[in-house]
Amino acid sequence: MAVGTLHERMGIVFTEISMEHAVARMPVAGNTQPYGLLHGGASVVLAEGVGSFLAVLLAGPGRAAVGVDINATHHRPATSGWVTAVATPIAVGRTTASIDIVITDDEGRRTCSCRFTAQLRDAPPRRDGA
Numbered sequence: 001m002a003v004g005t006l007h008e009r010m011g012i013v014f015t016e017i018s019m020e021h022a023v024a025r026m027p028v029a030g031n032t033q034p035y036g037l038l039h040g041g042a043s044v045v046l047a048e049g050v051g052s053f054l055a056v057l058l059a060g061p062g063r064a065a066v067g068v069d070i071n072a073t074h075h076r077p078a079t080s081g082w083v084t085a086v087a088t089p090i091a092v093g094r095t096t097a098s099i100d101i102v103i104t105d106d107e108g109r110r111t112c113s114c115r116f117t118a119q120l121r122d123a124p125p126r127r128d129g130a
Helices: 040-059
Strands: 013-017 022-027 063-074 082-092 096-104 110-122
Touching: 013 040, 022 040, 040 063, 040 082, 040 096, 040 110, 082 110
Parallel strands: none
Antiparallel strands: 013 022, 022 082, 063 110, 082 096, 096 110
16 A cells, blocks of 8 residues: 555555554654654654554544644654554544554654544545546
């Protein structure tokens, strides 16, 4: 599903997805700002990606999830290796889902905390005709 997307370009790999949580990893290399630190925007892309995949699953068959809000608090820098994002539902209703995302470095230290909210709605027709 990530072919030709921003996730592919940033090297994001989705490793787990269930109704309880979703997990994705991203390399720090190639996603840094000029000081060599993981770019905060890259962390947000990772968080929104893993949160969106979970929200789509929570929305159910024939439904879609559309992001409406995300916030991030950056706790510590990452300069090498990979970061891992784990998304878990906070509250899921008929029309919205709020999801907590924790991003950690290779040593398990929290680098970023995010909250993502998605609108859950009927899926629109696919643009590719499938």
